[in-house]
Amino acid sequence: MTKTKPKKIPAEERRNITVEAVIDLAGSSNPDSITTAAIAKHMKLTQGAIFRHFPNKDAIWKAVMNWVAKNLMARIDRAAKDITSPTGKMEAMFLAHIAFVADHPGAPRMLFGELQGARPTPAKRLAQSMMKQYAARLRDMITSGKECGELRDNLDVEAAATLFIGTIQGLVMQSLIAGDMDKMRADAPRVFDIYLHGISKAGDAEEQE
Amino acid sequence: MTKTKPKKIPAEERRNITVEAVIDLAGSSNPDSITTAAIAKHMKLTQGAIFRHFPNKDAIWKAVMNWVAKNLMARIDRAAKDITSPTGKMEAMFLAHIAFVADHPGAPRMLFGELQGARPTPAKRLAQSMMKQYAARLRDMITSGKECGELRDNLDVEAAATLFIGTIQGLVMQSLIAGDMDKMRADAPRVFDIYLHGISKAGDAEEQE
């Protein structure tokens, strides 16, 4: 009897497994074309069983976005926590963000996919509020970086925050395209270095050999 | 009879119209979920008629990618043509790229979507070769920028090229998310300014008041 016994698993854990399955699948295929059948197969269930735990597909997507928002922000917060200097905090956040994405390539794809979508789904609203929170936190950090003299006085705060997020998104996109997450981990510090040059007060050349 | 008379249009022009229709639709919905029916409706044709001009859907996508690659590269080349300084060239390319995307929001979505896809479609190969060409051109430009003294001697050429493309992709992503292409046009110069700071030789502060 090599037949795998379909274990009975409590509802909440099953929902978590479902979220993981979706993120897993999103790592190697377009999120929008992930079918409930594919999800079910990946977690060794029948397609119909999924709807015992979620009212519909949108609810699954909402749960996934929730997972992404929660875990990503937690990881970034944790990385920046023990660092005092604003630029140090930013570097830690940058690298933590990249590391998270490298660990979960499906996560940014779900995010992008959902944010680009036309429909105002619950998942989309979640994603948008996360991005807003992220940007606000960045602006504060950059502002305090100017105040404490680490960053240029004439630095455009808005643009610097946009570039910070954009740099990450760009790195992620290129790595997703190349299908090589390790390359991203290697590129991240080198790219951040240039970004730092761009926003730092002249003369602060602590980095590089 | 409000019925619109379906004009007869020669095959080649009809193919061009089809490509435009797809890019148009991609501006406001996920490229992967654009149906042939939607394309047909948008160009006031019946769904079946499309297959008189294309053998299958992949062929449509290939034609679209071809259009994007050709027009984008042409626009960038044209912008950089009359400029001699490498950093000047780069700025012109940057802004031209942004302007192109602002004019055709569907274009980057088609690109991203295709490059992210798992299947090695003809369209994907086209997109990949375009990106490769783009990156190579950038590296050359940055290298010559170092040689002529505009850029830092210790600048990481690879990273600088990655950041250039990443910056654009990031800007584009954020604008697609916000659904506001005008904002992108306004942000682009400010963001490029910081990038330029990041790669320029210290002391070259020609920009900003």
Place this chain on the structure above:
DNA sequence: ATAAATATAGTAATCAATTACTATCTTGAT
């Protein structure tokens, strides 16, 4: 009149969701 362009009306496949039913766990009265 003819040939290209489009309409009409199909196809099989696939999608999310629902159904009828079964298997397994949990619990409380004895």
Place this chain on the structure above:
DNA sequence: ATCAAGATAGTAATTGATTACTATATTTAT
């Protein structure tokens, strides 16, 4: 402790809608 009753989690089959694609009839410009 035990064991029926109910709750929980699963299967298998099916639904109506939608998909890419096709076969054939009709229209229109030359």
